[in-house]
Amino acid sequence: MEIDLRTVAIKPLRHTFDHIVRRFGDKPASRYQEGTYDIQQTDIFHYRPMWEPELQLFDKRRTKVQMKDWYALKDPRQFYYGAWTIARSRQQDAAESSFDMIEERGLADIVPEEIKQTALAVLVPLRHVEWGGNMGNSYISAYGYGTAITQPCLYHAMDHLAVAQYLTRIGLVLDGPEALDSAKDAWMEAAMWQPMRQHVENVLVVQDWFEIFVAQNLVLEGLTYPLIYDYLDGDFSANGGTVISMMTRFMGEWSAETAKWVDAQIKVAAAESAENKALITDWVKQYRPLVLAALAPIARRAFGDQAETVLAEVTAQFNARCTKAGLSV
Amino acid sequence: MSKVFIAFQLNEDTRPIIEAVLADNPHAVANESPAMVKIDAEGQLVIKRESIEELIGRDFDLQELQINLITISGHLDEDDDEFKLSWLN
Numbered sequence: 001m002e003i004d005l006r007t008v009a010i011k012p013l014r015h016t017f018d019h020i021v022r023r024f025g026d027k028p029a030s031r032y033q034e035g036t037y038d039i040q041q042t043d044i045f046h047y048r049p050m051w052e053p054e055l056q057l058f059d060k061r062r063t064k065v066q067m068k069d070w071y072a073l074k075d076p077r078q079f080y081y082g083a084w085t086i087a088r089s090r091q092q093d094a095a096e097s098s099f100d101m102i103e104e105r106g107l108a109d110i111v112p113e114e115i116k117q118t119a120l121a122v123l124v125p126l127r128h129v130e131w132g133g134n135m136g137n138s139y140i141s142a143y144g145y146g147t148a149i150t151q152p153c154l155y156h157a158m159d160h161l162a163v164a165q166y167l168t169r170i171g172l173v174l175d176g177p178e179a180l181d182s183a184k185d186a187w188m189e190a191a192m193w194q195p196m197r198q199h200v201e202n203v204l205v206v207q208d209w210f211e212i213f214v215a216q217n218l219v220l221e222g223l224t225y226p227l228i229y230d231y232l233d234g235d236f237s238a239n240g241g242t243v244i245s246m247m248t249r250f251m252g253e254w255s256a257e258t259a260k261w262v263d264a265q266i267k268v269a270a271a272e273s274a275e276n277k278a279l280i281t282d283w284v285k286q287y288r289p290l291v292l293a294a295l296a297p298i299a300r301r302a303f304g305d306q307a308e309t310v311l312a313e314v315t316a317q318f319n320a321r322c323t324k325a326g327l328s329v
Numbered sequence: 330m331s332k333v334f335i336a337f338q339l340n341e342d343t344r345p346i347i348e349a350v351l352a353d354n355p356h357a358v359a360n361e362s363p364a365m366v367k368i369d370a371e372g373q374l375v376i377k378r379e380s381i382e383e384l385i386g387r388d389f390d391l392q393e394l395q396i397n398l399i400t401i402s403g404h405l406d407e408d409d410d411e412f413k414l415s416w417l418n
Contacts, residue, residue, distance in 0.1 A: 009363050028344055078386040 023071075035080035037071055039147040060145050063210035065269055065276050070146025072272070076264045077152075077257065084155045088162070091250050098246040099169060107243045108173045115241040116174055122232065122302050123248070124171040124183035125193055129224070130164035132200035133157070136216040140209045149213075152261060156217065159258070163251055170247045192301055196294040210269070211283055217262045219287040222318050225255035227295060231310050232302050263325045270326040281327045288318075288329070333374050333403030333414040336367040343397045349380035365399055373415035374403070 015021070016029040019038045045057045055061060060070070067073070079087070102108055111119075137157035144150040171179030187193050203220070206212050229252045236244045270277040292311060299307040322329045335350075337343040339361070350368055351357055357370040368374065381389045391412050403414035 007363055009361075030344065031341065076386045 032078035032080050063208045065210040071148045073149040075152045095250045112240045125187045127164040127167040128187045130160045133160035136212045144209045192297040199294040214283040215287045223291050226314050266325040284329045330372045331416050334369045335401045336399040338397040345384040376412040378410050
């Protein structure tokens with residue numbers, strides 16, 4: 001008996017889903033495209049939400065920002081669930097190995113006392129600010145419109161919990177479980193934290209989801225993260241607190257990465273229409289002074305008499321970032 | 330003119346690479362076989378890091394090509410930004 005081997009080329013009849021074909025043409029689509037575009041439910045709702053009967057369950061009117069195509073707000077990182085979890089798990093492995101090394105060798109004991117106290121006073125209470133970030137982004141993913149923006153906002157919400165956990169661990173490593181109680185007390189009682197607490201609580205009750213995106217992801221994070229994970233971190237490293245930098249590495253990397261995503265959203269939304277641009281610009285102008293006022297006492301604790309200089313530099317960088325994203329702030 | 334070619338495995342990692350190559354080299358022709366694609370081009374073929382990065386939305390190291398590369402034909406000239414195949418004669 002003779003056997004002939006031959007290869008048979010089978011042409012696939014379909015490259016991807018029909019709705020993806022309508023958007024991008026009949027060719028193989030990326031996972032990100034298949035997991036993102038036109039997934040938002042648009043009709044066949046059985047009933048209106050009882051708590052808001054004037055709107056549909058998913059409704060474009062939940063924000064003043066208007067887009068012809070909400071899917072224009074795409075994620076430059078192209079995160080779908082798989083890509084995002086893989087990226088974060090790599091970062092978590094790196095962070096875990098840093099923490100392991102610090103705990104095994106008792107490296108926290110060699111941090112100068114003054115640096116340690118600053119880290120405990122400034123970093124650990126920030127976990128409550130992170131919780132606000134989690135709440136805001138969860139709200140966006142619940143009430144926002146279009147998977148292109150609601151999907152990365154949910155990832156962003158979860159990332160905030162990760163940051164809060166790292167801040168918690170920093171407290172545990174430096175000072176044990178008491179660090180968390182004193183941070184909570186500071187958040188609730190200390191004069192230094194009350195403006196920030198008030199601001200975070202105010203953002204919790206904002207209704208317009210795109211306004212939350214601007215207030216939280218652009219303004220609050222855009223001013224706070226450079227201040228803490230760039231300037232303050234540099235001070236720690238320069239004065240013998242490299243151990244703390246090892247523990248905040250994820251936050252530094254993550255805030256740089258997410259800033260690119262936030263900027264891309266603002267850029268697209270502002271370029272869509274003069275109304276959007278004016279709206280977002282006004283929000284930035286509204287929230288910037290509030291955040292700066294909330295950061296002022298924290299900066300004074302962190303940088304002493306350098307606080308105003310540092311805040312001015314951070315603000316200048318932030319304004320340049322907004323201008324680059326097409327806002328006139 | 331003589332032809333250069335490059336062949337890749339066909340998977341999720343190479344899809345954006347192939348797309349970038351075909352966009353940057355309008356004279357190139359892709360021949361799909363089962364599980365692989367061979368891209369032929371008259372004269373030269375350039376793979377640009379920037380074009381791939383634009384499609385995948387992250388930093389790309391041209392060395393990542395090697396993971397799914399099956400074969401090449403031509404004189405290779407590569408740096409951090411470009412992977413270029415040509416015949417020097």
